[in-house]
Amino acid sequence: MSDKVLVVGSGGIGSLYGALLHKAGWQVDMVARSDHTIIKHQGVMIDSILGDLSFKPDNIYSNIAAAGVADWLMVAIKILPNTDLATLLAPAIGANTKICLIANGLDIEIPIAEAFPTNTLKSCVAFVGATRIKGGHIKHNSFGNMVISNYLQENDEHCQKFADALNTTGINVQVCADINIERWKKSIWNASFNPLSVVTNGADTGKMLATAESEALVRCLMAEVIATARAEGYELIDDLIDKNIATTRKMPAYLTSMAQDYLHGNDIELEALVGSVVSYANQHKVAIPHLNTLYQTLKLRY
Amino acid sequence: MSDKVLVVGSGGIGSLYGALLHKAGWQVDMVARSDHTIIKHQGVMIDSILGDLSFKPDNIYSNIAAAGVADWLMVAIKILPNTDLATLLAPAIGANTKICLIANGLDIEIPIAEAFPTNTLKSCVAFVGATRIKGGHIKHNSFGNMVISNYLQENDEHCQKFADALNTTGINVQVCADINIERWKKSIWNASFNPLSVVTNGADTGKMLATAESEALVRCLMAEVIATARAEGYELIDDLIDKNIATTRKMPAYLTSMAQDYLHGNDIELEALVGSVVSYANQHKVAIPHLNTLYQTLKLRY
Numbered sequence: 089m090s091d092k093v094l095v096v097g098s099g100g101i102g103s104l105y106g107a108l109l110h111k112a113g114w115q116v117d118m119v120a121r122s123d124h125t126i127i128k129h130q131g132v133m134i135d136s137i138l139g140d141l142s143f144k145p146d147n148i149y150s151n152i153a154a155a156g157v158a159d160w161l162m163v164a165i166k167i168l169p170n171t172d173l174a175t176l177l178a179p180a181i182g183a184n185t186k187i188c189l190i191a192n193g194l195d196i197e198i199p200i201a202e203a204f205p206t207n208t209l210k211s212c213v214a215f216v217g218a219t220r221i222k223g224g225h226i227k228h229n230s231f232g233n234m235v236i237s238n239y240l241q242e243n244d245e246h247c248q249k250f251a252d253a254l255n256t257t258g259i260n261v262q263v264c265a266d267i268n269i270e271r272w273k274k275s276i277w278n279a280s281f282n283p284l285s286v287v288t289n290g291a292d293t294g295k296m297l298a299t300a301e302s303e304a305l306v307r308c309l310m311a312e313v314i315a316t317a318r319a320e321g322y323e324l325i326d327d328l329i330d331k332n333i334a335t336t337r338k339m340p341a342y343l344t345s346m347a348q349d350y351l352h353g354n355d356i357e358l359e360a361l362v363g364s365v366v367s368y369a370n371q372h373k374v375a376i377p378h379l380n381t382l383y384q385t386l387k388l389r390y
Numbered sequence: 391m392s393d394k395v396l397v398v399g400s401g402g403i404g405s406l407y408g409a410l411l412h413k414a415g416w417q418v419d420m421v422a423r424s425d426h427t428i429i430k431h432q433g434v435m436i437d438s439i440l441g442d443l444s445f446k447p448d449n450i451y452s453n454i455a456a457a458g459v460a461d462w463l464m465v466a467i468k469i470l471p472n473t474d475l476a477t478l479l480a481p482a483i484g485a486n487t488k489i490c491l492i493a494n495g496l497d498i499e500i501p502i503a504e505a506f507p508t509n510t511l512k513s514c515v516a517f518v519g520a521t522r523i524k525g526g527h528i529k530h531n532s533f534g535n536m537v538i539s540n541y542l543q544e545n546d547e548h549c550q551k552f553a554d555a556l557n558t559t560g561i562n563v564q565v566c567a568d569i570n571i572e573r574w575k576k577s578i579w580n581a582s583f584n585p586l587s588v589v590t591n592g593a594d595t596g597k598m599l600a601t602a603e604s605e606a607l608v609r610c611l612m613a614e615v616i617a618t619a620r621a622e623g624y625e626l627i628d629d630l631i632d633k634n635i636a637t638t639r640k641m642p643a644y645l646t647s648m649a650q651d652y653l654h655g656n657d658i659e660l661e662a663l664v665g666s667v668v669s670y671a672n673q674h675k676v677a678i679p680h681l682n683t684l685y686q687t688l689k690l691r692y
Binding site: 284287288289291295296299301302304305308377378380381382384385387388389 | 591686
């Protein structure tokens with residue numbers, strides 16, 4: 089019997105990793121709210137750097153209750169303060185459901201871990217550029233690698249099984265010891281490029297690195313994230329700034345997920361991606377003038 | 391023979407001070423580009439805290455060349471990097487023309503002073519909230535006081551004459567010794583509220599001071615302007631922050647001139663109001679992380 093995953097969320101992340109698990113031979117069901125009808129009729133089109141990954145989910149549901157209890161539950165939706173994730177996911181979670189959360193931000197696991205303490209919660213950080221062009225149509229622009237670990241629990245064989253499946257598809261997925269340091273590492277990119285792309289009303293990564301002055305600003309933002317991580321006990325090294333800048337320069341110019349949300353008039357993941365860092369900085373009295381300027385600016389907008 | 395002024399610019403500032411000089415008995419001619427026709431037909435409507443100041447200019451011109459050489463020339467137009475102010479004003483400037491520049495920003499006098507070194511250039515800083523609602527229709531919301539001095543020259547009797555005329559109209563105009571310190575003082579407000587109102591896509595003063603965090607950001611911006619002024623030799627005191635915040639709280643919630651320009655799709659006075667401060671800060675190696683974040687953000691937009 090093949091493994092069976094219910095993917096919640098039909099954005100870039102949910103669609104792409106759903107497609108990859110489908111390619112790995114898993115049964116892939118999807119919950120898609122607004123994209124439900126189009127995906128039911130034509131499947132998910134995925135124009136990927138790995139080739140054409142278009143696929144038809146085994147089952148497509150318009151809501152989680154209709155899907156019933158899942159074996160694997162892959163949660164790939166936006167993390168917003170007003171989303172009651174625990175209530176939303178409850179219908180799909182049984183005693184043996186393996187929950188797998190793929191999203192950006194710090195401490196985003198807490199509401200799920202608290203609501204379902206006896207389930208294992210696999211926390212994933214994805215290094216990927218994937219954009220929902222329109223309903224049921226995804227463009228996978230760059231990367232795809234991922235790290236995974238059980239949240240606040242020892243890793244189990246399921247972590248490795250999940251990684252092994254995805255590793256057959258052309259990406260690299262590693263089981264790691266501490267997902268939090270990975271979340272902090274990812275925050276170096278997320279908490280800098282994402283808010284800057286929104287306060288500029290949609291500058292892409294190319295534009296944000298176009299001048300020495302704008303690159304210097306990005307570097308200041310990154311340095312503030314690193315200083316905050318260190319105060320919280322995660323010994324990130326300064327080299328990560330050079331590395332993030334270099335990697336970003338190698339990518340095609342990319343509109344961040346937060347800028348995409350902003351330009352589509354959707355809510356942005358401000359608290360998960362930026363507010364969480366600001367909160368740790370305030371707690372440890374780390375000076376983050378650049379980051380705080382962007383954060384307060386965006387708070388004033390909403 | 392009454393004094394005669396040619397007002398260049400039919401925005402809030404040019405229209406209001408033109409109206410006040412008209413009230414003081416001066417002959418007031420105006421140059422208005424896009425508002426030329428409407429003002430020719432109906433005059434300038436000014437709904438002012440001082441009462442109805444609506445008036446009909448003695449002459450209205452669509453361009454400066456048509457107006458010919460002026461006795462007094464009041465320049466009240468936006469200061470943009472691509473505006474060749476010297477060439478624009480040349481047709482109105484004769485040997486005895488008294489040029490009077492009313493605008494915000496630092497060092498905005500330089501192009502005019504360099505182009506017309508034998509004319510006296512009166513540099514004015516106005517403390518006023520006046521908005522062009524539409525062509526030929528101005529709302530004067532708050533204040534109106536002004537300071538004036540000759541730029542890089544001893545003050546002469548004309549400075550006092552100009553002040554005396556306006557002082558009959560209900561505002562307070564003072565001849566001052568050093569306009570630069572006044573420009574720096576004004577920059578405390580201008581270089582903080584203006585760019586913040588634009589990066590927030592149009593927050594008014596009430597919104598920008600609505601929370602402790604947003605007020606703290608405004609105070610950080612103001613402190614950076616003061617630190618830069620001090621490095622440049624202008625001993626502004628920290629109390630000016632409290633004073634600016636208190637004065638702004640007393641005003642009705644106000645959309646800054648830069649936000650108005652932004653929301654109307656017009657160019658913003660970024661260099662005159664913010665870039666000039668950033669440039670002095672860089673020159674003196676003053677740390678201005680908050681201000682620079684806003685400045686770089688706005689540069690990335692244009």
